[in-house]
Amino acid sequence: MDWDDKVKNRDSAWLSEEPLPSWADEAKLDEQIESCLAEVDRYAALRRLVRQWFRDGLDEGEVLGVFTRFRQQLRDKGRETEEDDVDTIVDCLIGWCAPYAVLRRENAAGQDRQR
Numbered sequence: 001m002d003w004d005d006k007v008k009n010r011d012s013a014w015l016s017e018e019p020l021p022s023w024a025d026e027a028k029l030d031e032q033i034e035s036c037l038a039e040v041d042r043y044a045a046l047r048r049l050v051r052q053w054f055r056d057g058l059d060e061g062e063v064l065g066v067f068t069r070f071r072q073q074l075r076d077k078g079r080e081t082e083e084d085d086v087d088t089i090v091d092c093l094i095g096w097c098a099p100y101a102v103l104r105r106e107n108a109a110g111q112d113r114q115r
Contacts, residue, residue, distance in 0.1 A: 015060050015061055015064055015093065015094055015095075016061055016064075017061060017064050017065035017068055018059065018061030018062045018064070018065055019062070019065065020058075020062055020065065020066065021057070021058075021062065023057075024058065024062070026066070029053075029066050030066075030070060030073075032049055033046070033049065033066075033067075033070050033086070036048075036049050037082045037085060042082075042085045043085065043088060043089075046085065046086070046088075046089045047089065047092070047103065050063055050089060050092075050093070050103050051103070051107075051108045052108075053066075054103075054104075054105040054108035055108050059105055060093055060103070060104065060105055063093060063103075064090065064093050064094070067086055067089055067090050067093070068090065070086060071083055071086045071087060071090065074086060089103070
């Protein structure tokens with residue numbers, strides 16, 4: 001069972017991937033992720049992006065769906081380092097991280113602590 005299967009089959013998982021709303025531009029979201037991956041501190045840039053998307057109206061399931069799809073694209077292209085960075089953000093969305101690192105829509109305006 002690979003990581004994706006574990007996420008989908010985890011009994012205690014509260015979050016599932018959701019399709020994007022009609023107003024969301026998938027290509028633009030992908031460009032924003034790529035821009036974050038070009039930053040020196042990719043982790044902080046991706047966290048800021050997720051919080052911005054929450055403020056823009058996306059919910060956790062929609063953001064999870066974007067990152068899961070994008071992670072597969074990175075995997076298909078052999079971009080393992082970037083895939084690991086995206087995995088870290090997925091972990092923060094799902095809650096497989098330190099409590100202070102969890103990404104939730106209701107905390108979108110809050111400040112991140114550094115890992």
